[in-house]
Amino acid sequence: MGLLSIIRKIKKKEKEMRILMVGLDNSGKTTIVLKINGEDTSVISPTLGFNIKTLTYQKYTLNIWDVGGQKTIRSYWRNYFEQTDGLVWVVDSSDLRRLDDCKMELDNLLKEEVCSIKMVITCQHNRLVTSNT
Template sequence: MGLLSIIRKIKRKEKEMRILMVGLDNSGKTTIVLKINGEDTSVISPTLGFNIKTIQYQKYSLNIWDVGGQKTIRSYWRNYFEQTDGLVWVVDSSDVRRLDDCRAELHNLLKEERLAGSSLLVFANKQDIQGALKPDEIAKVLNLEVMNKDRHWKIVGAAPTPATACSRASTGWSRTSPPASTSSTDLKHPPNSGHFSPYELLFFLVTQP
């Protein structure tokens, strides 16, 4: 067992997890964080630095670091890698022109030694926009399959919906990816239900081996 794995197991016992949320600019990272926290999303400005939100779930404190994605500040992402338990990558599924850039940035990020072993959750966001690629299409474009041997990962479609859409969280998103034929414990597929809980996804993300 590596040192990072030992540290993560200790942190789980302490009930505190650090989640890094990144992605290209305008992918919807801040909106997702605010929705999870039940906050107003009517006025959102580009994140030029970072925001930190803490949510409570099953006696765990999940500290979400929402980091800006503008090209000029991506080189500073490395400043936030320390002690990351889970990585959330947010994709604007409708911004087809920048998907190659999105793939390159993601794979460069995953090469970082300090993120080795961190589970990956990909939000294929903005599924409600006409022309947006489906989660399975995003997975192919991002070449996520190459990580099967060395990293737990999951991709889900996301589009903000009213809070009543999810009964087990203060807010929720419609699950837009196809129903999975495998168990919901398979990180490569979303839960087999009409809607998923962001709380459950984030919790599942940071509690992987």
């Protein structure tokens, strides 16, 4: 679905959209969703399966599907593509050891039906390292 289709959908009074949040485990997907929703992010558990957060602004509803990123779950990501209006790929840019894995999984994802879904790639910097000198 292209941007024009999304605009048409909104104009047709279909004011509900589904956004899929995917990325490797511990990349910050849940943190983003909680922050957008104004919720506490001090204690976050790994997402097993998926969580759905619904945000409403005026007459618009946004359903954000936060899908777990563990290796055992990644093969199921394709099951969430249907009826998805947008996809957010989340990268933990501070985890340099896993950037190759992240690229490989994104490449695999792009081979799926997701090619027709509008995508945003966002980088999270999850860990701030401080030193006492």
